[in-house]
Amino acid sequence: MKVSLFDVGAGPYSFKTFGKSYWTSIPHYGLCALSASAKIAGHSVFLLDIRQMTGYNELDCKIQEQNPDAIGLSMRTCDEIFLSEIAARIKKINPRIIVIVGGVHVGIAWSRLQKDENYDYLVTGEGEGTFPKLLNYLEGREDKKNLKFLSEKVIRGEKLQVFFI
Numbered sequence: 001m002k003v004s005l006f007d008v009g010a011g012p013y014s015f016k017t018f019g020k021s022y023w024t025s026i027p028h029y030g031l032c033a034l035s036a037s038a039k040i041a042g043h044s045v046f047l048l049d050i051r052q053m054t055g056y057n058e059l060d061c062k063i064q065e066q067n068p069d070a071i072g073l074s075m076r077t078c079d080e081i082f083l084s085e086i087a088a089r090i091k092k093i094n095p096r097i098i099v100i101v102g103g104v105h106v107g108i109a110w111s112r113l114q115k116d117e118n119y120d121y122l123v124t125g126e127g128e129g130t131f132p133k134l135l136n137y138l139e140g141r142e143d144k145k146n147l148k149f150l151s152e153k154v155i156r157g158e159k160l161q162v163f164f165i
Contacts, residue, residue: 001043001135004068005031009051011082018051030074030103033128041132056089063093070135075103080113087118098138102127102157110154124150125157 007028009017017024028049035045046066053059063071071090075083087099102123106113110122123130134155136142148156 001070001139002046002066002068003038003043003070003072003135004046004048004063004066005035005072006048006074006086007031007050008073008079008082008086009049011079014051015053015055016051018049024051028074030127031072034072034102034131037128037132038135041136043132043135060089060093063090063097067094068097070098070100070138072131073099073101073103075101075105075113077105077109079103080105080109084116084118087116091118100131100134102131110150114151114154120153122154123157124154126159127157129160130155130157 008014009024014024019025031047035047038045046068048059048062048066050059053062073083073086083101087101090097090099098120099118100121100123101113101119106122107124110124113119113122121134123134130147133142133146137144137147148158150156
């Protein structure tokens with residue numbers, strides 16, 4: 001499956017800010033971890049960083065150019081309105097793109113967020129183990145019972161088992 005993971009920075013004010021400060025130069029480590037876990041599961045992953053784009057037109061072109069099967073968005077509380085607008089743009093570009101939203105805000109607001117028609121799936125909690133399983137499920141390579149659905153479109157992320165040797 002072709003997947004694009006999207007770093008929204010600090011919203012629409014983030015266009016053209018990459019590298020202008022220490023904070024606008026840091027990669028989104030959560031998306032990097034999701035990318036790694038999805039790649040290990042055999043998916044093609046691209047990262048989109050709004051801080052490296054000039055505006056909405058370039059964003060739309062990048063989405064069209066990548067033509068992903070799914071887009072993953074990471075939501076903080078301050079991102080809720082902006083991500084809803086981005087998801088609507090994505091669906092306008094191609095309504096078949098599956099929009100998957102995770103991040104800290106989803107964990108506390110999923111009951112309200114699931115009403116947004118532009119979000120196809122919401123993942124609460126840890127996503128590194130659940131995200132590749134969801135992608136596999138969407139491709140028909142994973143059974144739905146291996147995901148912990150809280151509702152039709154909300155999935156509880158599973159905690160990762162970490163072992164030190």
